[in-house]
Amino acid sequence: MxxxxxxxxxxxxxxxxxxxxxxxWRAANCRQHTTSCSPGEASISFIIPVRREPLEYLEQAVEYIHGLGIRDYEIIIVSDDDEGFKQVLFDKLHEWRRRGLNVWIIWRSRPVGYRTGALNTALWLSRGDYIYVLDVDSRLDKCLLDCAMEILSSHEDTVAVVGRWEPLNLDARLSEALGYSMRFIVGAIYHGRNCMGLNVFPLGTGTLFKSRYLKEILNGWDQERIQDDMEIGSRIMYHGLKVRYLSDCAVYVENPSTYKALRIQQSRWAYGATDVLIARWRHILGSRQGVLGKIEAILFLSxxxxxxxxxxxxxxxxxxxxxxxxxxxxxxxxxxxxxxxxxxxxxxxxxxxxxxxxxxxxxxxxxxxxxxxxxxxxxxxxxxxxxxxxxxxxxxxxxxxxxxxxxxxxxxxxxxxxxxxxxxxxxxxxxxxxxxxxxxxxxxxxxxxxxxxxxxxxxxxxxx
Incomplete structure (x- = not known):
């Protein structure tokens, strides 16, 4: 014993x-130099799933996207909020549209599939060439969109591009510790893995997808899984497609500043990763990845x-x-x-x-x-x-x-x-x-x- x-x-x-x-070690000795990327002409659909999110967070996210200066975009907000909050959202929608912001709101009376269900609802109604899922508490560098579109348009086998996660808030003891830890861990497992030629999983926020591949090959997100990024990443691997990582372009995400919020987040992530491992291990082992790539992907989900x-x-x-x-x-x-x-x-x-x-x-x-x-x-x-x-x-x-x-x-x-x-x-x-x-x-x-x-x-x- x-x-x-x-x-x-x-x-x-x-x-x-x-x-x-x-x-x-590999990340520290592998430099990725991204040349300046010119804005693409393609359209982008931003999907923002919300439920009990502070209204000011949603307002800031919409204003930020509009301020990026993208020529052709749409913002699709899918709300699973209570009916009492619905009118508040639609009042805000009328204000945005009067100002010329291309925003749409879908209110779901029944939150079927929760977050992944909301993503699918927006996906099938979207018209953009590319899809970007945005949490209300995240921001992205414009270079991520420009460079990701350039990569996606020139690599037929690439379905998504992931940006480098950076902390948005360092104002509390917990969020500061998580922020610096996130910089190291994400940098190691994404940049390091990418430099070693291993599979890179999408991130829940911070990933630009080819809309056509999401709809025609992957058939959207699996509504039975709560960890949408790891789940769809496993199927991307199975179909022989690639996800690329951009270390030079950042996505800023808000870290929990209370232990309660962190406990809820990490409990969900722990369940979600293990659930995906059980549901998708056959997809990983049946993929075109090498033996090392398959083993590492299984260990990542573990x-x-x-x-x-x-x-x-x-x-x-x-x-x-x-x-x-x-x-x-x-x-x-x-x-x-x-x-x-x-x-x-x-x-x-x-x-x-x-x-x-x-x-x-x-x-x-x-x-x-x-x-x-x-x-x-x-x-x-x-x-x-x-x-x-x-x-x-x-x-x-x-x-x-x-x-x-x-x-x-x-x-x-x-x-x-x-x-x-x-x-x-x-x-x-x-x-x-x-x-x-x-x-x-x-x-x-x-x-x-x-x-x-x-x-x-x-x-x-x-x-x-």
Whole structure:
């Protein structure tokens, strides 16, 4: 049993750190120079799915698109809001159209398919040569549209082009940590993967598609899946088509600034990725990708299984303290050493990326530690969502709260973060009192992560 615990804690992390370190190394040594791209003559349909989004966010998104100066565009807003909000939207629509903005609103009384259903509704009514899905809290560089249209028009086998994700907001502790972490992780797995010739998945916002391919070959998005980008990316791979990545053109996305919003977002992503893995693994294995590309795509969709297994191993280690508190981890020091080395290589590239944006070394380390603490605290939710996907339990699409919706609280919840912080602290001390130093320190470190989240975001821990 002790070997099982150690393997659960070390092997998934070894895979994660080694793979991401390789991608980060490749990205750091691969420069993509995009020549200036001229605006295309083709038309673009912007699709904005909304449900309980702050009205000011929607207004800003529409104004931003109009301000890009695109010659031929249309904005299709698909609303799944309550009927009471419908008139507010249509009043705003009349104002936009009086000003000459080419905006349309589709209000759905029944949100069939939720986000993917909304995307399909707009897709089949769109007239643009290209499709760009836009979240109300994201912005894009004009160069992404210009260069993506140039690439798509000159490469018949390319169905989509993805831009580089950048943080739009760095005004809170959490959003700052997530923003810098996102810069590193997305840069590594997208730019690094692209440089290695591996498959690139579309992003939910930040991808320009060929409309004709979406309609005639892919037949739109799969309304049974809640993770639309990973799902359609798997089918793009199956059809032998390509998705290209532009590292020089940015898409700015708003990161959650509250732990509650992040918990909802990450739970949905964990379920969605695992659900796509189960539904589309045959498409990936049956694609024209090489063996390495297929394996990597499967592992990419398995990314939330990694922290889930580590969490289970850590809980088993904690329970073991009440049964036989010997140093489980010390018995397999070769695996611990290998994990430490892989963490060092990963952390080296991570530190370099974050340090580009933060003046002090201490501030960089604090930012990295904050991100690691939050990721650890989310582990039980990764496990819960992953298990629901594996057991094929259907869930409704839960949108990430934005604006004022991030701050609203409804009812008391079980504070799992506090419970785990106490469990790990107690069992860690038990190990230390029995001279099981390594196992004790591992649990104390995990307890510190949960304790930090409880301290910083108390309201989000105790209330939904």
């Amino acid at each position: 002790d070997l099982v615990i150690v393997l659960m804690i070390t092997l998934p992390q070894l895979w994660f750190y080694i793979v991401y370190a390789v991608f980060a 990314q939330y299984i990694v922290p889930s297994i580590v969490f289970l191993g850590t809980v088993m280690l904690a329970v073991n303290a009440f049964i036989k508190p010997f140093d489980v981890l010390m018995r397999h020091t070769h695996l611990i050493i290998a994990l430490a080395i892989s963490q060092w290589f990963f952390g080296r590239y991570y530190y370099r990326e974050v340090k580009k944006h933060i003046d002090s070394s201490w501030g960089t380390l604090v930012n990295m530690g904050r991100s690691a603490a939050v990721t650890t605290a989310l582990s039980p939710y990764y496990l819960y969502s992953t298990l629901k996907a594996l057991l094929r339990i259907r869930v409704q699409y839960a949108r990430t709260p934005k604006g004022m919706y991030q701050l609203s609280s409804s009812r008391i919840r079980i504070p799992w973060e506090l419970i785990l912080a106490v469990l790990y602290a107690v069992t860690g001390i038990i190990y230390l009192l029995n001279n099981a130093t390594l196992s004790g320190l591992w649990l104390i470190a995990n307890s510190s992560a949960y304790s930090y989240v409880v301290y910083r975001w108390r309201k989000d821990v105790f209330f939904n």
